[in-house]
Amino acid sequence: MxxxxxxxxxxxxxxxxxxxxxxxxxxxxxxxxxxxxxxxxxxxxxxxxxxxxxxxxxxxxxxxxxxxxxxxxxxxxxxxxxxxxxxxxxxxxxxxxxxxxxxxxxxxxxxxxxxxxxxxxxxxxxxxxxxxxxxxxxxxxxxxxxxxxxxxxxxxGKAGEPLVHDKIDTLNIGDGLEVLKGKGTAVLTCGAMLKYAADFIKANEQGFGLYSVPFIKPIDSALLKKIALEYNNIITIEEHQLSGGFGSVVLEAYNDLVQGGELESFPKIKRIGIPDKFISVAGSQEHLRGLAGLNL
Amino acid sequence: MDSISFAKEIRKTILKLVYKAKASHVGGALSMTDILAVLYNGYIKVRPAEPKWEERDMFLLSKGHACTGLYSTLALSGFFTLDELFTYSQNDSRLLSHTSHKVPGVELSTGSLGHAFSVGCGLALSFKRKKNTRKVYVMLSDGELDEGSNWEAILFAPHHKLDNLVAIVDYNKIQSFGSVEEVLNLEPLAKKFDSFGWNAVEIDGHDHAAIENALRAASESKIPTAIIAHTVKGKGVDFMEHELLWHYKSPTEEQFEAAIKQIDQ
The missing domain is CATH 3.40.50.970 (Thiamin diphosphate (ThDP)-binding fold, Pyr/PP domains)
Known part of the structure; x- marks a missing residue:
């Protein structure tokens, strides 16, 4: 990157x-x-x-x-x-x-x-x-x-992250991207967890949708609204503390959509992120992600 | 108006502002007044009618709590009206109680100490890269030299030969909670600047000829200049001079009138 x-x-x-x-x-x-x-x-x-x-x-x-x-x-x-x-x-x-x-x-x-x-x-x-x-x-x-x-x-990220997108038609400030269309559950990722989520979804045949949301601010509320209307469950996954991170942004945005009358309600949201802790052992990035519980 | 008369007008205006708004920090505004009076009495290249003039020199007040000194100087110079000046600290006024860049003639908002020196380095670097002759003046308090960020800037400027940068330390010897000597001694301050590669000059910060000479010498220097201006906190009002209390206190009506009378004499 x-x-x-x-x-x-x-x-x-x-x-x-x-x-x-x-x-x-x-x-x-x-x-x-x-x-x-x-x-x-x-x-x-x-x-x-x-x-x-x-x-x-x-x-x-x-x-x-x-x-x-x-x-x-x-x-x-x-x-x-x-x-x-x-x-x-x-x-x-x-x-x-x-x-x-x-x-x-x-x-x-x-x-x-x-x-x-x-x-x-x-x-x-x-x-x-x-x-x-x-x-x-x-x-x-x-x-x-x-x-x-x-x-x-x-x-x-660092160096050597693999490409996930073959191409991107448009990506303006504030845009999120649909990566895989699915049913039932939409996985929303931010940052380099995208590759992990894409591989997981392709390997497991649950039919999850996948969305990459690179812009934390401004958040793509229009995309969130569309996802809410198409899916029953949402999972956010990020390599950041749960507190104040990407999942928090998504929750806040959905709450604002409901408060603003744009949505009647929003799907159940499971947030995957770092549960308020430091990690003080050595290991690869994947190992530390595992220790923090960053798994779908 | 000569700079001595200008300084008197600035001092009286500062006192009116803090008295009317029941504001703090009068001592540190009065200590730097003579330097502002010399700078803005025709020395610094600015145009009051055209605050964003592209060829102007940049003055950054790092000790943003002393904003009444700068606001008074700018209003008396014609950057904005005295009517607006006296909205200071009122609801909806752009004249905040720490220096605000929303005010005409103010380049940078400050209030958190230890910020403006680095910004000044960035401006001076930019003028150098553009081969522009504009100058940058940064006025610092003595207490804020406790902030490590300033020493990053002090290390940076001589390395990059920023001879267009002039740092002025309003060395009034009293910081927020005690004397500089007791809280965190800066001495030998001039030697510290000197050893970092600055052209360090010590002056009496209330002697207008000395201030102007130091500024002129700075413009001839091939390395950045630090003017260590020995000043008196509360200068010009005897019961405010050298007193920590006037970092916080606002004058009563009697004190205000006595202070104005002293300055008029």
Whole structure:
């Protein structure tokens, strides 16, 4: 996903000369294509994410379209107040990019588990939040974020995630995607759980539907309404704490649809996510997902 | 108007604002007044009638709690009306009790300490990359230098040769809950900036000639300049000077009238 991101960012930077990339000293063997082609629009600020985000705000105040890049919690939680106050309150054109969603850096430990970021980033006004499900989604969302003038958060996996979509016709900010049409139960995924869910559904012949919902904010309420009218059960699955994450967003959106008179009621919703805990043993991403109970 | 008279007008306006709104932070607004008076009395490149003028210098008030000083300076300079100024802190006023970028002439909202220095680095970096001659001034409090984020910026600016960046420390020696020396000593502050690669200058922050000389010297420097301005909290009103209490307290009617009288003398 990170490779898809940087390739797309390079393409977009060829068209938009305002694109500026900052890193907090991470991105070895990832960022080089951008650095080599646009040295005047790149800076490694050092291991200093608060400063990076403030600098991004300053650059954006002078017209740049700024991307900040680092891994896991460093470009997000470490500098959450700079994101909230300097970037989002001033509604500046800064895109925060984090690599290593969920347990992507599994064995590196809790410091590198990005498992609370959705909950924190989505509560900040003006911020758009996206967690792509595969490299194709990541590419398209990178383009959309370059085109959007305002704060965005791009929550990427790591390297080597397989493609799930053969092609995507349209994916605009706020769109969800139907991956498999089914009956009875719809599985809604956010981020790189998409591949797991797709494989599970194809291997088990229960006829579940599958929807990839990369945009946590704004959420695709129209798609949720359509799903509610077609299915009796919904399962959300995410590599994030249950509290404040994707499943919470879906529940809130359905409640608002009912409150707003758009739906009479909504299906039963089972939320699969991390049950309010840290994991402090080593293991692969799949192993840690299993320990957290992220299974359909 | 000369800068000394301008400073008197700013001080009286600050006092009127905090008295009328029963607001806090008068001490830290009065301590930086002389620096604002020199900056905005024809030194900094800004256009009051055109606040977003594209070639303007940028002034960021990192110590956002001292906003009455900046608001008064801007209103007296013509960025917005005195009528609007006196809506300060009232319902629906855009003049919040921490510096707000919704106010004409204010570049950045502040209030949480340790933010503006990095934003100033970003602006200075941008002007350098665009080969623009605009300058960036960041006014910091002494207490907020406790924030680690400032030291990230202090490390950054000289490395990237941001000679278009001027940091001004309003060193009034009193922070929120005690003296700087007791809470978290900054000394030797000038040596710290110097060792980080800054052109560190110490001045009397109430001496207008010294302020202007330091600003002029900063514009000649090839490295970023830190002006350590030794100031007095509550400067200009004897019963407010050097007193922690005036970080919080708002003057009574008698105190307000006495304060105005002192400044008029």
């Amino acid at each position: 990170r490779t898809a991101f940087i390739q797309q960012l390079v393409e977009e930077a060829r068209k938009d000369e305002k694109v500026f990339l900052l890193t907090g000293d991470l991105g070895f063997s990832v960022l080089e294509p951008f650095i080599n082609e646009f040295p005047e629009r790149y800076l490694n600020v050092g291991v200093a994410e608060q400063n990076m985000t403030g600098i991004a705000a300053g650059l954006a105040m002078d017209g740049w379209n700024v991307f900040t890049y680092s891994i896991a919690n460093f470009p997000t939680l470490r500098c959450i107040e700079q994101i909230r106050y300097d970037v989002c309150y001033h509604n500046l054109n800064v895109k925060v990019v984090s690599v290593g969603a969920g347990y992507a850096y599994a064995s590196l430990g809790a410091s590198h588990h990005a498992t609370e970021d959705i909950g924190m980033m989505r509560t900040i006004p003006n911020m758009i939040v996206a967690s792509p499900g595969d490299p194709l989604e990541a590419r398209i969302i990178t383009t959309k974020f370059v085109e959007h003038n305002g704060p965005c958060y791009l929550r990427l």
